[in-house]
Amino acid sequence: MSRRSVLQVIGASAVGTAGLSRSSGTASAVRPGDGFYENPLYGPDFADPTVHRADDGTWWAYASNMSYSQESDEMLVPMLSSPDLVDWTYEGEAFSSRPGWTLGSIWAPDVHYHDGQWVLFYSLWPRNDGEGDQTGIGVATADAPGGPYTDHGKLFTNPEHPFSGNTIDPYFVYHEGTPYLFWGNFAGIYYVELTGDLRDYRSDTWGQIVGSAYEGSTIFQRDGYWYYFGSTGDCCDGFDSTYEVEVGRAESLLGPYHDKEGTPMMDRNEWNAGPTHLGDDDRFVGPGHGDVTVADDGTYWFVYHAYDTEGPENADQYGWPPARQLFVDRIYWTGDGWPVIGGDATPSATAPVPNLGQRSAPVAEGTYHVVDAQSGRYLGLDGSDQGASAVVAASDSGAQVEWQVRRLSGGEYVLENTGSELALEVADGDTSDGADVRQWPYHGHPTQRWYVVEDGDGQYRLDNACSGKVAEVANASTADGANVQQWTWNTGDHQRWRFVPVDGRDRPPAVGENANAPTDPDGDGLYEDLNGNGEADYSDVVDYFNNMDEPAMTDHADAYDYNGNGEVDFADLVDLFGRVN
Structure with a gap:
């Protein structure tokens, strides 16, 4: 699939002409080594991930599990832990038994630490695909991130709110003392205030923040703006999926949200119609439905799912679920405060690890x-x-x-x-x-x-x-x-x-007639390349011999004193000969 242009993120003022010259040598990629990681990080099935960090620094991720082959095969919210957002360990299931208020599959969990407890909001999708039952959102709590989680039942289902569409994909935000729950599935993204114990809703507080193009919402605050990350397109058609992430922002949590083009997000009612902040590339397909976290060095990271076309299209032999694997990518920020996920708005095959800014600098400023x-x-x-x-x-x-x-x-x-x-x-x-x-x-x-x-x-x-x-x-x-x-x-x-x-000292002048200024090829402060042709070779030894009594060298002895005796002499000539030999 074609890579989407990043020009919309840079802006028209930065448009120029790209060079087309060829490189010598092979163009095959080489593993990047220490300080880099490779996507995908876990699979073949870890869809709709949410992520939250414990006080001990460990990240915990939770996901849907969509096995439809047998009820007993379905994991009840698989959990992973990681010390660094890169190396993930399977930690079991959040629930020891299926929530009983409807026979449904648990989708799109959302986990937060709130008021001394770990709180898990989840969607229930009826295993008979909605025939006679309603989709809804429930809540569970635990004393530790790995559970076990105690279910407290449903918050609400489709008939209990005034909006159309399926009641799935919860996202919790606690702001200025008020708990809010956002949700929605291609019929609008809606919200309602919750009661203080998070077990019920306040029925007179319903509202909507963006249009019907989206599901899989993530909402967070940064530098005076609230950001909305929404997934749009087809999530689950294997390698033909059209999922991608679009972004809006607002000065208030409840909006109004506008995208980068200035379009109100309430007006976005078509799949893949707005500016793409994370989309396909030639290898990775259908990225979306994730969560945002912040590393110790202040960098923002998006944890999401996508397909790897170099891997399986489906997670098991039954042709279902689709193999949506776990990915992590850094969110970069432009000077005007818009996110660029993965550097070029596509999933990264390899990328620098989180918290790189806390490692020692390879080069000092x-x-x-x-x-x-x-x-x-x-x-x-x-x-x-x-x-x-x-x-x-x-x-x-x-x-x-x-x-x-x-x-x-x-x-x-x-x-x-x-x-x-x-x-x-x-x-x-x-x-x-x-x-x-x-x-x-x-x-x-x-x-x-x-x-x-x-x-x-x-x-x-x-x-x-x-x-x-x-x-x-x-x-x-x-x-x-x-x-x-x-x-x-x-x-x-x-x-x-x-x-x-650059140490501020005067650079030595050209040595001899018709020569370029000397250079320092190895960066040690000594100028072995006397004739300025870019490399130290035997011609420089000859130039040294012919000009060692000239002011161009004697007046700049510190540039040519290879043996450190304080002057330009035959000992330095011998030293230079050894350096180029």
Whole structure:
């Protein structure tokens, strides 16, 4: 399936042209190693997950179980626990026996810790698919997240409220001393106030917040806004499912909610009609119906289900239930406060782990030259205007190759050119191999965020948070002015970079006639590349011998004193010979 465009998230002001040049070397993906995880995280059946964190830091997730083959096969709310949102352990079932107020399957649980107890709201869907029975929502409580949960019966069923549609998909919000329950299933998303013990509702408090396009709601507050995450489309048609997540926000819990296009969410009455915040990609299908949690480093995470087309389409041999597996993806936030789930609004195959921002920084904040590990050339720009493309340059002189590197709370970095004060990004949020890397005013989208991943020997790769691909020198070129693009990580030296601090000292001038300014290929503060061709080789030994008495070298002895004796002499020449040999 085609990947949805991320341009709607970035905005029209950031539109430019993507590069199409090829990379040398294989394009096959390489496992990312420490600091990354891989989706899906649990399966083949963990649908409609809800997540809540205990005081000891453990995350607990709960899900529907939709086995229709035999009543005895159905799990009564399967539970998982995790110390890190990535490694999940099965913990059994929330109920020891089926709630008895109707013979139904337990769907779409919603779990919160409230007033000293763990509270589980759940949907009951009649096992005869509604013939003569009504769908409804019940409530149960437990003293610990792993239960056992004591059922307190139904809150209400279809005939007991004034709205149409099935009474499923509860979501609980406690705000300013008032408990609210939201629910709905493609007939509108509704709410009602609950009594203080959460066992009943206040019948004069019914209301609606969004239109009939949605189910599987999640509602939370962030930075002055209430956000509504709703699922729309077909959830359960296997690999042909059209499920996706759309988002609205409001200044008040009860609305009015508007989506990113400014459309009132009450007017969204068609499947997949609004801006997509999480949709299909070429591998993963039908993402949706999840929950939001916050990690210790302040990053937001969406826990949801989706299909993996490289895995099963159905969870068992009977052709049912559909194999909706557990996924987790980070929610990034643009500068104007809109979420981008997974970096590019599609599920991630691999992604940086939660709480990465609490790990030690691979590179300290500061001003750097970013040096290509293959050629020794410097990351720079082919112009000073917004939209100028990133290139590599032979010389390290001038602010155009100096980058202010700052780390965000989630562990990713922003690289801003000190000359232009513009941020390094992949053009247009493009996720394809060969997309151009350029500069643009900072707007906070993941396409301007980079994970700096240590790769040994003082080298790093730059992983784009939007695409998951790395910055590289196109075609593994060693030429001055070669373009910088993104490509799938293939371990090439042209995909590795060194961060060389800019210490403010004067750079040594060119050595000899018709030479470029020297460079420091290994970033150790010594200039082994005397002729500025991007690498230290035998020609530099010759240049050293021919010019060691010239002021260009003697006046800058600290740049060429390889053996540390304080002067430029034959001992340094021998040392340089050993370095290039």
